[in-house]
Amino acid sequence: MLVTGVGINTEWGLLMASISEDTGEETPLQVRLNGVATFIGIVGLTVAISVLLVLLARFFTGHTKNPDGTTQFIRGKTSMGETVDGVIKIITAAVTIVVVAVPEGLPLAVTLTLAYSMKKMMADKALVRRLSACETMGSATTICSDKTGTLTLNEMIVVEAYSGKTKMDPPEDGSKLHAIVSTLLDEGIAQNSTGSVFLSKEGGIQVSGSPTEKAILSWGAKLGMKFDIVRSESIVLHVSPFNSTKKRGGVAIQGKSDSEVHIHWKGAAEIILESCTWYIDGNGCLQSIGQDKEFFMAAIENMASRSLRCVGIAYRTCEVDKVPTVEEQLSRWVLPDDDLILLAIVGIKDPCRPGVKNAVKLCTDAGVKVRMVTGDNIQTAKAIALECGILTSDVNAIEPNIIEGRTFREMSDTEREQIAKTISVMGRSSPSDKLLLVQTLRRLGEVVAVTGDGTNDAPALHEADIGLAMGIQGTEVAKESSDIIILDDNFASVVKVVSWGRSVYANIQKFIQFQLTVNVAALVINVVAAMSSGDVPLNTVQLLWVNLVMDTLGALALATEPPTDSLMHRTPVGRREPLVTNIMWRNLSIQALYQVGVLLILNFYGKSILNLEHDGTGHANMVKNTLIFNAFVFCQIFNEFNARKPEEFNVFTGVTKNHLFIGIVGSTLILHIIIIEFLGKFSSTVRLDWKLWLVSVAIGIFSWPLAIIGKLIPVPETPLAKIL
Template sequence: ELQVREEHKRISELPFDSNRKLMSTLNDIHGKRLMITKGAMDVILNRSTNITNENEVRAITSADKEEIEKTNQLLSEDGLRVLAFAYKEFNGNHLELSDETSLTFIGLMAMMDPPRPESKEAVAKCKKAGIHTVMITGDHIVTASAIAKEIGILDENSTSIEGYKIESMNDDELRELVPRVAVYARVSPEHKIRIVRAWQELGHSVAMTGDGVNDAPALKQADIGVAMGITGTEVSKDAASMILTDDNFATIVKAISNGRSIYDNIKNAVKFLLSGNTAGILAVLYASFVNLPAPFAPVHLLFINLLTDSLPAIAIGIEAPKDLVMNEKPRDIKEPLITKPFAIEILIQGLLIAVVSMVGFYSGLQTSVLTAMTMAFAVLCLSRLVHGFNCRTKEPLTLKILFSNRFSWIAFLGGFLMLAAVLTWAPLKELFEIADLTKAQYLNILGLSILPLLCIQITRRIRK
């Protein structure tokens, strides 16, 4: 390549432009100055007046054009990207855009640029996740459609369209069209912006990928612009919100999965903390209304807030991504963290824990107020530790889910051992105002603490 470049010096150049879909260079070839032009077949063909065939240059005919178009169609249907080549003898030293006319057609070159093996699986995951994947490309519509069908973007329920048709549409017509189109071919930067804006006006959040300078406006317009880290230009990277370091579409799907999992973990941790605190509040309110002694000492609540709350919440926050998260539809971007159904769920779970805590209190009250406070504290503390397993997922617990997060077990065992130390070790018993308990009372605490877990899991299995 270097030798050819040295032998045939490049004198001038017209860089590729997505609007005209051509690139031309002026080279010295065997003592002649030739403008070599490559680009889209249809554009080259429209600008060609001659054709070279077996060292003969003659006027191009309609039959020649039909044969070239037929060949291009066959190559494109196989998913090959086709470039056309032409030349023109030139006398000057500097090329102008107006020089790319009256060309002599040389031929076609087909290249295979197969999609990555993981692309088909990634597109399928997007469909399950309620994400509509669209291909926007400068390729020929036949080539783009063949590749889109191969990876699952284009199916019987969608269609493909060329950019020139978008130019004749107003914004209302385009908004009506975009839900049915999976492939846009031969598009310009202006078309890309209009497509992105049309989806946004329909109420969708739009992510746009791109690597070229011409993609920058659409990347800026999209809610999330995704630039390519390897092949992307600096302009596209500056315009993007996110940069893919491996230029792989499947990485976007993994990022969505991780993002959804992080959001779910935050919600689950909030559910754990608020449902537990709701239980404590409801128990205290109930005791006040019916004129009972306080069910908890201040030191009990301090122990729960500092130790029992923190460890399971941290474990829930680092829960590993689950496959089921990509079967859910996207949430509304305007949806608050705590919705009405979520708040009701927190209230019901908090009420369950409050009920078993007060049952423990009444059980201990038959012995003494101190015993009642001890049992209420122990039940509230242990039931919240057990409740941490409920809050790890919205699905019914299975053995696989139960043992998938070792940190959750570390948090539970750590909290359980600290509670056991407070209930049994004399120095801590005195500090935390703990009464002596019988074996029956310990079993009562254990049974009451597991009860909310059983109720919630049975309800989830019935609903499933």
């Protein structure tokens, strides 16, 4: 052995180096969230500074009044302590606005949503290794899938069989076999095989061997053949192992009581057929193959056109005296392979997994393009793609949606980019071709998910936005390079991951709509009130309580909404779609305008509307501000239901199934009642009578019909604000 390279200079070293590189690239959602957080932070800081300057200016110019109507600051008369207290109060109000505006609940909402989805995805046979992969999968625009084991069962089975000129339909129907043919097939399948059939502990039949051997042995077992009896009643004299050049293998066996030797051959159907001169018909009679050879060739071609692997089974007899008796001569004996008698032709295939066609259709309806990337030949890949629904019509291999890996590899970068989006099937592809396709699609702006199970798939899994390794057939290197492990190796589970990913994205959008509504309303109310009267109706403690409702509890309530069927009827968001959609802008604008309008009316005209009399103690002002605070919180509680269904009229669909949502809304309501009724000193509120409670509830509940009316307003499809 000559060592030509070690470490990084070996193929293994290059592979490990390619998958260990961390590009540090952010996911599509992280990019959007950073934009939203930055925008809200800048707006909040700007508003806070503006309020600070306005309040300080009004304070030092003597325009700020106490609740009893006296001026807070009079130059030369107000003490230093009172001045400092007034300034601190103003700064606190400004800082509180920043706290309310900055979306510190956003990371919590994202993490809660991802963690909740990760836990639920385990039940759907998906193990998430990287948390952010959950939401990235929801943005996926294309899935590059393996064929074997993912779209198919990775389990070869006999799906078509001919005995003589009789087609066995189904192939396991042993009634179509003559007793002579059945006996000979039993003998040939049992002895001319490297596989084994045995009973499992549970009493079922288990088969070992190569995929082809297992398929034929399983077929024989379904026909009722007793391999153990055959093997015990016959002796193997000589074996000619399967040869990939000759594409056939044979065995010479002799029954313990027979005077003749049977030589059984099995291999590529067209090769076996060329050596056959006879066949056994349905009556068990020997017939010359003669002109009937065309029938068998047509059957083979028909099966091959449907990408079935055709295997021929034949035999011939040999006189005992022609068999070498000396061991040395027997080991060099060449089994005769002419003048064979055809027993059967079988068509074998690796069938599609149950449910894969529906899963592919779900992806297609959801706007996610499924591409098959396989090492199999074009015809096999094409047949499976048609069966799975990846191809919808019988297209030729020369068309751009079917391509060989070698052809794609030899193209220039520009040519690859032009054709990459149209490719549905790539056959005869190497791992480097798969990696090249992933890189090309990502350059075109696609969010790419890749499935793989082999060590050579690791670079493509690592390069993709979402790498999905197979949990059963996958190697450790593939799993280490992946973001999600599909525990049952089933493409249908990949579609469930897409559904959960979209649920993550939708839940985050719901939370952002809810939070922005509160942000806009709270900021506008305080800014307008501060600039007009020098006072803010929502004080620091009240704003912090609203912030708690809006951020922490709101995140908990909206982050745990399960996926719905409607999510899989939307187009994927991809990389460039804004996080805040036009529908969200419409909904939050309507709700925020309503809240701002009603609460500002209460702020400026509340005393006269409620017939609150000035008593010189500021009690009327306290009642008015408490009502504003109470109505504002009720608006958020009722609007939380609207946020559940941004596009649907019925916002209560499925709400009873989300016990966490109901529990959080109920807890929020109880805590708020406690704050108003029993913690007035802490929150600077006063107790309200039952009429004012009804007013607050009425103001809040009106957001429901308002939301329905708002959803009737059409919005343009083109995003209004790319910044978010």
